[in-house]
Amino acid sequence: MYLINGELTANLPANDRAVQFGDGCFTTARVKDGSVRFLAQHLDRLQQACEKLLIPFVEWSLLESEMQQLASSEQHAVLKVMITRGSGGRGYSAANCLHPTRLLCVSTYPSFYPQWREQGISLALSPVRLGINPHLAGIKHLNRLEQVLIRTHLEQTQAQEALVLDSDGWLTECCAANLFWRKGSQVFTPYMDKSGVNGTMRQHIIACLADSSWQVTQVRERPESLAQADELLICNALMPVVPVNQAELWRFESRELYQFLAPLCE
Structure with missing residues (x-):
């Protein structure tokens, strides 16, 4: 309709x-x-x-x-x-x-989101990088050709979502979701000041974590920093939160943060 x-x-x-x-x-x-x-x-x-x-x-x-x-x-x-x-x-x-x-x-x-939440997903590093444009960063404008190309490459892999960098090589987001990772009680998410979409669920999660014992920080990190993470998850308004089992060769077994956030994001 x-x-x-x-x-x-x-x-x-x-x-x-x-x-x-x-x-x-x-x-x-x-x-x-x-x-x-x-x-x-x-x-x-x-x-x-x-x-x-x-x-x-x-x-x-x-x-x-x-x-x-x-x-x-x-x-x-x-x-x-x-x-x-x-x-x-x-x-x-x-x-x-x-x-x-x-x-x-x-x-x-989408019928697959419940399965994603239950079983977790994998991420593949995308060869398509996001252009840097601070004036458009954060907003969800209609120019989505980058995401179309990211999705096209993703569909040639076995992964469910993409790990996307900006043109300088910094972790930014997924194809259609935002990214969070945890090291102990510290939670990290990429800055959205140069590229990417500052999703409504991302904003909600940051607010939830600010009122909790978790400490959330926006960072500029290379993908290799995920090797030290205890947990990785992605989010958007529809999912709304999904745990990640594997990103490239890095594996994640903990769902501690996911279990905390899931009921708060429904």
Whole structure:
């Protein structure tokens, strides 16, 4: 089901800047028992992205209502919300784009996530690295070609997710998830100030750990630092948290942090 500017249709104008330039942002939320999980956080991330991208979207109350409306009839589903700069003239200038487009769609919840949570997964180091751009770092914009290439390479391996570095070789994230690892009571996650997506579940986990006995730190580390980790896990709004058994040749058996976080992320 697609809802575009309040109309049930799957037709987006060919001159919409999402089509022409990937000019917009999005968020992907989990629907459970008729409600959008972490709704306020998803709206906040869209607002921050629109501010960063200078998209003059103002219909936040209407968008929230539409999100709740689409979720209300779903027991377990995925809700994706996109905001584009709208339609305009030819070229990069956004001067004539006065009416942003809001696009919502509902899809089936991935059936493999429960198995991932129960059994754990493996990560393969991706040959595709993320470009560094501090101005776009953290936000979930519509330019996802890097992730498309990462996923394409990942599908040639036996791993379920990718371990992704930025172009300087620093640990950054996965293809569609954020990354945490634990050494004793210390928990680490990569900085999101130069590349990557600062996911809503990542932000939630950092807040949960700040109010706990765990000590969480954002770091810039090489992938080799995982060799000393006791535990590794990934997260996003849909998973929401998944333990990692193996990343390249490094193996992880502990699920202590995962067991602490799992009930807090539901």
